[in-house]
């Protein structure tokens with residue numbers, strides 16, 4: 001009994017001593033550390049707007065405690081038309097939308113060419129013969145939209161690498177929640193500037209019920225190494241945020257883009 005009491009006493013007094021002896025590992029910077037701009041188009045198809053609103057909520061929760069300041073644009077007509085307005089943001093998160101009109105596109109292009117950060121979901125990379133924005137095609141690193149599975153389904157995905165910070169903490173293979181997934185022509189894998197981070201597993205073929213994708217290279221998450229950007233193909237419907245592993249992917253991608261801010265890594269300030 002005496003030994004037990006002594007043991008308890010040592011446990012109680014050892015905690016503050018330990019805390020004094022080592023540097024506390026957390027870094028409590030004065031918040032907020034940076035600014036993020038989140039943009040979506042409320043007039044997009046319903047399943048995209050469902051995702052977009054959940055994504056706004058997801059990134060808003062990540063900002064709790066004013067870790068960062070977040071501005072939300074829910075009308076693409078209000079997307080900034082000048083580089084000076086954009087450059088205050090460490091990251092622009094595009095939810096199923098892209099800037100339209102020459103002024104907005106020029107401002108965004110200048111922002112990205114000068115070290116801007118971009119995290120794009122799903123239709124934010126959609127482009128075809130009617131997009132008429134050659135620079136964007138080079139920036140996003142893929143070809144034009146080729147085909148998709150339908151309806152939205154969960155999918156087995158492979159991490160092409162677990163060495164990149166975006167996938168470092170993820171399993172090499174896991175199932176992501178239901179979404180519509182796009183294939184591109186040509187595949188972004190054929191672009192030497194692109195690092196593919198995640199792909200639909202070939203085990204999914206034939207993938208789809210109404211619209212069936214039977215074969216082909218199927219990257220869904222990548223970065224164009226010439227820019228501070230990550231593209232994530234998920235982003236359709238209301239199930240994208242039900243899975244902790246996929247939420248970690250989203251957080252990792254967001255954090256990595258921000259961490260490479262040319263003015264310094266905000267998380268180390």
Ligand code: ZN
Pocket residue numbers: 047048122123180235236
């Ligand atoms: Zn979609």
